[in-house]
Amino acid sequence: MAAKPQSLRPLASLLRPRSAYRCQQHQQQPQFRSYSAAPPGARLNGTVNYDTTSILNHTSKTALSNPELPENVRTGPTKSINLYTAVNEAMRHALQTDERVLVFGEDIQFGGVFRCTMNLNEDFGTERVFNTPLSEQGLIGFAIGAASEGMRPIAEIQFADYVYPAFDQLINECAKMRYRAGKTDMHCGGLVVRMPAGVVGHGALYHSQSPEVLFTHVPGLRVIIPRSPIQAKGLLLAAIACNDPCIFLEPKILYRAAKEHVPVGGYTLPLDKAEILKTGSDVTVVSYGTPLYTCEAAIQKAEKDLGCSVELIDLRTIYPWDRETILNSVRKTGRAIVVHESMQNAGVGAEVAATIQEGAFTRLEAPVKRVAGWATFTGLAYEQFVIPDVARVYDAIKKIIEY
Structure with a gap:
């Protein structure tokens, strides 16, 4: 390539991307909080280790110890699968056991973008598993009919x-x-709308949103977000059997990352009950979906540093949500933090916080705190800085304890 004229070189230097240089500077002098749950070079002040997290069932014994599972399932076999395979198995079981079940969407005949519908078309035929035109309003209109x-x-x-x-x-x-x-x-009971949601690291403006709160303003719908394979399978089968239309959001970053032992047979989990993942006495942390793993890492560090005891609760169904479990926990601990990936403004955290203020105000030792996504759209380069990380959750626990 010919050299640029001398007069254009200053302009070229101004237009040259400088992000690589800034990244080199950052790597030379890594910035991190001393209480980060990961070493200085770690991304996001803590990368989740899905192989060791207590949120996932790493053995058959722990998977089958869940008291919510039916007795016949708790004595059966399990196998280790990831979340998208659990979703596939749930739909496969529904198709096998109920001839009324249909599966359809854009490009689902070859497995879909995330392979959740792999081989369903071959096994159950194009009359029950089929593609639709690229029209969201059209395919939902067909589903309603x-x-x-x-x-x-x-x-x-x-x-x-x-x-x-x-x-x-x-x-x-x-x-x-x-x-x-x-x-x-006439009603739309039995309709389930599945959709991958949330940040995955490179989704940018049109593949990273968490729109769950928009559906929580709509009476008549149920809104469900699973945290793990065993939850995804049980909650999806419960949604298919439910007589309310359900919005089922699947955290796409967990499709392959979250792997655990899952019962082989069909089973359902309650759609109207939050789950206490860890008991505690000083702080209640309420979350759902992917941020639960961030919360777990922050809680482990906070308990070690601050000597506190933190209770962690998974909402699972965010509308209508289990108010009683949350209120009972906050009445015990006196402190509450709500964590979610979607934007903070008018989010799930606002509704949970308002309910706590109304139902447990006299038991509060500190104001309810929210840790959520910032009120901005997610640009590609800054995606991981928009959502809650370990440091932000740790900060919230520290501040609410010291209030």
């Missing part, structure tokens, strides 16, 4: 970021159908 005729449709939105064109169908048709049906008893 199928559900109103007694089918159990499982509709896949390729990314949660793409669901917005279907809002009119979901809110004005799906959620309201039972309210206007009168004596016909």
Whole structure:
């Protein structure tokens, strides 16, 4: 390439990307908090070790010890699978046991973007597992019609970021159908809308959103977010059997990262009950989905440094959510922190915090705190800095203890 004229070199130097140089500077002098749960070179002040986290069941014994599982399942076999395989197995079981179940969406015949529907088309045929046109409002409209005729449709939105064109169908048709049906008893029970959601590290503006709170303003819908393979399988089967239409958001970063022992047979888990993952006496931390792993790492460090005892609760279903479990915990601990990946403004944390203020105000030792995504869209280069990390959750625990 010919050399640039001398007069253009200063301009070229100004236009040259400097991100690599800044990264080199950062690597030479790593900045991290002394209480970070990971060494200085670690990303995000702590990378989750999915091989050791207590949130996942690393043995068959721990998986089958869950008291929520049916007795016949607790005495059966398990196998170690990741989350997308658990989702696949749930749909496979539903297709095998209920002829009313249909599975459809954009490109799902070859397995979908995340391979959640692998081999379902080959095993159950194109009449029950099939592709749809690239129209979210169209495929949700079809799902509503199928559900109103007694089918159990499982509709896949390729990314949660793409669901917005279907809002009119979901809110004005799906959620309201039972309210206007009168004596016909027509409703959309059995309809499940699956969608991958959340940050994955390189999703940028259109593949990283967590829109769950937008659905929590809609009576008639259930909104569910699993944290692990065993939860994904049980909650998805429960959603398919439920007589309310369900929005089922799957944390896509966990599709392959989260792996644990899962019962081989079919089973359901309660859609209306939060789960206490760890008991504690000084602080209640409420979360759901991927941030639970961040919370666990922060709690371990905080308990070691501060000598406190922290209770960790997974909401699982964020609408309608289990108020009683949360209130009972906060009445015991006197302190509450709500953590979620979606934006803080008008988020799930705001509703949980308001409910705690109303139902447990006299037992509070400190104001309820929220640790959530910043109120901004997620640019590619800054994706990991928008969501809660270990340091932010640790800060919240430290401040609420010292209040």
